[in-house]
Amino acid sequence: MRVLGINALFHDPAAALVVDGRIVAAAEEERFSRRKHGKRPLPFSAWELPELSARWCLDQAGLTPSDLDAVAYSYDPELARPAERMGLDDPWDHLRQEYARRAPEFLAEALPGLDPEKVRFVAHHVAHAASAGQASPYPDCAVLVLDGRGECGSHLAGHYVNRELTVLGSQSLPDSMGLFYEDLTQHLGFLRSSDEFKVMALASYGTPRHLDRLREYVHLDDRGGFRARPVPWASLVPPRPAGGPWSQDHADLAASAQACLEEVLLGLVRSLHERTGGEDVLTLAGGVALNCVANTRLHRDGPFERIWVQPAAGDAGTALGAALHIAHQKETVEAMPTAALGRGWGDDELRAWLERAAVPYEEPADIAETVAEELARDGVVAWFQGRSEYGPRALGHRSLLAHPGRAENLERLNAVKGREEFRPVAPMVAAERAAELFDGPLPSPYMLFVHDVAEEWRARIPAVVHVDGTARIQTVDRADEPLVARMIDGFERRTGLPVVVNTSLNTAGRPMVDDPRDALECFGSAPVDLLALGPYAIRRKKVFA
Numbered sequence: 148m149r150v151l152g153i154n155a156l157f158h159d160p161a162a163a164l165v166v167d168g169r170i171v172a173a174a175e176e177e178r179f180s181r182r183k184h185g186k187r188p189l190p191f192s193a194w195e196l197p198e199l200s201a202r203w204c205l206d207q208a209g210l211t212p213s214d215l216d217a218v219a220y221s222y223d224p225e226l227a228r229p230a231e232r233m234g235l236d237d238p239w240d241h242l243r244q245e246y247a248r249r250a251p252e253f254l255a256e257a258l259p260g261l262d263p264e265k266v267r268f269v270a271h272h273v274a275h276a277a278s279a280g281q282a283s284p285y286p287d288c289a290v291l292v293l294d295g296r297g298e299c300g301s302h303l304a305g306h307y308v309n310r311e312l313t314v315l316g317s318q319s320l321p322d323s324m325g326l327f328y329e330d331l332t333q334h335l336g337f338l339r340s341s342d343e344f345k346v347m348a349l350a351s352y353g354t355p356r357h358l359d360r361l362r363e364y365v366h367l368d369d370r371g372g373f374r375a376r377p378v379p380w381a382s383l384v385p386p387r388p389a390g391g392p393w394s395q396d397h398a399d400l401a402a403s404a405q406a407c408l409e410e411v412l413l414g415l416v417r418s419l420h421e422r423t424g425g426e427d428v429l430t431l432a433g434g435v436a437l438n439c440v441a442n443t444r445l446h447r448d449g450p451f452e453r454i455w456v457q458p459a460a461g462d463a464g465t466a467l468g469a470a471l472h473i474a475h476q477k478e479t480v481e482a483m484p485t486a487a488l489g490r491g492w493g494d495d496e497l498r499a500w501l502e503r504a505a506v507p508y509e510e511p512a513d514i515a516e517t518v519a520e521e522l523a524r525d526g527v528v529a530w531f532q533g534r535s536e537y538g539p540r541a542l543g544h545r546s547l548l549a550h551p552g553r554a555e556n557l558e559r560l561n562a563v564k565g566r567e568e569f570r571p572v573a574p575m576v577a578a579e580r581a582a583e584l585f586d587g588p589l590p591s592p593y594m595l596f597v598h599d600v601a602e603e604w605r606a607r608i609p610a611v612v613h614v615d616g617t618a619r620i621q622t623v624d625r626a627d628e629p630l631v632a633r634m635i636d637g638f639e640r641r642t643g644l645p646v647v648v649n650t651s652l653n654t655a656g657r658p659m660v661d662d663p664r665d666a667l668e669c670f671g672s673a674p675v676d677l678l679a680l681g682p683y684a685i686r687r688k689k690v691f692a
Contacts (some may be wrong), residue, residue: 148216148477149208151201152470153254154274154462154520156222156247157295158188160197161463163488163537164204164578165413165470168480170282172207172487173537174200175463178661188340193246197466198257203490205258212261219267219473221274221465224248233299234321259262269469271297272433273312275460278468279430280307281475282483283455289426291421293412294433294462295325295340300517302372304415306423307430310475315422322375325434327365331404334380335397336387344539346401347438348570353398354408357383365407367414371422375411375418393569408435409444420450426630427452432468434594436460437539439619444582445594446588456551458486458593459538467537486593487544490661497681500663509684515630518679519637520549522647525550527563529652531666535659539647540594541651543575543631545660547675554609556648563673565588565655571619574611577632577647578622584608584646590622608646621649 152163152173163173176185179199186192205211224247229241246253251263269277272292280290290312292303301323304316332346333339360383365375380386384400387393416429429451431442437460446454457464471480492500501508511517518528528548537540547555547563551574560572578590587598597617600608611618625632639645652660654673660666663680670678670685678685 148474149210149214150217150219150470150474151204151215152219152466152468153197153201153223153468154276154466155196155250156193156243158184158186159461159463160185160195160200161459161466162197162201162204163467163470164208164453165474165480166208168474168478170467170481170483170488172204173459173467174203174490174535175537176200177658178489178535179203181658181660181665183656184341189514190237190243193243193266194255196257201258204227212258215261215265217265217473218254218261219269219274220250220254221269221271221469222247223268223270223298226270227623228299232335233319235296247384249415259676261294267473269472271465272303272317273472274465274490275432276303276305276312277472277475278459278464279432279455279457280305280312281310281471281480282457282467283428283430284482285428285430285453285455286429287426288430288455289423289451290430290432291415291419292433293324293435295323295329296639301325302415304371304419304422306426307607310480315419316371318372322373324365324373324375324408326380327375328404328408330378331380331401332384335393335401336389336391343434343568344437345567347405347440349393350401350405350440351568351613351617353395353400353402355403356399358406359661361403361407365401365411367411371415371418373411373415389504405440408438409441412441413448414444416445416449416451428455429453430455430457432457432460432464434461439595439597443587443598446596454588456593456595458536458540458542458595460595462538463538475532486536486538486540486542487534487556488537491534492663492681494681497663497683500667501680501683501685504667506667506685507689509686510682511684514679514682514684515634515635516637517643517684518634518677521677522548522550522638523641525553527560527674529660529666529670529675529678531652531663531680535661538558538593541594541649541659542594543623543628543649545652546649547652549610550619550642551608551610551646551648552642552644556610560648560650563675564650572611572648572650573619573633574608574646575621575623575631576646577635578624580645581622585618585620587620590624591620592622592624594621608644610648611646
């Protein structure tokens, strides 16, 4: 069975392709269109489809739209209700619902040859759930979904047995932990439905002195759900103008909201564990699942033995979840093998890009050793290898790399990327070495948990240690990522440090680099010392001699 999954209605439009139960391709539209998040989540943009990523997914498998057995659209307009009846202030939401109802027509026009009768609507939170429960390595697992909103809810709790979902609970709008965090993001001067991770980073600089007040508006209820009503943020702390300086008051408010979120999540997880009869594994999806600080709290204080988080946990992941959900109705589906499900190029194709751009380049015997040498000299390296990652994290395919032993490299990288000074960067470490340096959920291949940095290592790798003594690590399995592991090994031989700084290969406000042109443009506009494009090394000093 050949199923194309589509996420389009809110934000982070994406496409994913499942063929005979196997995930073939998945990519976000922003990587093709170069518009951050693909579009803003407005009713007026709801008609926009991930046309470029959908066509690429089909090309990747050698299919045409007429070859598809189904197109799974991750929203079901039949489940929606008028915004005012759901307690939402969204006067144009009816336009969004109309676009959703007409999605089969729009898709047939965007993908000529597609029969609109093949379009299947999948409930938004069911698609989120499938992206976790059906994509994870665990056929039997609990699943928890929390985000801003779906058709008429903001939460799903369920249980997968042999990859078959039983829904155990949900939360109706307007109560929403995602909207709670989005509202705070906007109050703190950041872009809502985009910059929530900045609030999480800022929270580490504050104390939760407003927690008691927030509990008046956001708390667990006595039915296994929660209440999350609008908070009068301005009565607690004045709003921060966009682009203005942040204060300790802002950090304290962020810390209070983060603590409130964690309390509610922990209560929901404990209830879910009980309702599943003590299931061992919890899987997570929905935008709230990208909060790696909360994920670690669930691992540390929650009842589940293991937690698996979908690396594309936001709305982009619903394209994959919708496709898996429909495919599973006809056949067995396989677990997600990797997050590297996007575009990739062969060595000859990369060399052709370089020659077309007339860029001087080298072809060293081992690009991993060349990069390790540059990093040991304290150079910044743009690392472009293999297929691009699905989801918001750079996981060793589209990364900026640096030396973790120089404290000033945090400020240096934030300056290179043009982003806020309080934003941390992450360490990559070989999976078998991680426990020596970091305490937390291991392995952690998708950078979705935070870990305490061992006391004896904090002074040795200061660039990756956040203000609270933690780091959002990525563990590297050398069987899955031999090139990355070899680069880390080479760096350790030269410096004694088994860690390399890893942050996403992009600059502020732009999507992550995806194709070779993007890589060359980023290299040309940012003070990066070396670009490792497949097996080729491009040095800044030679390009700009």
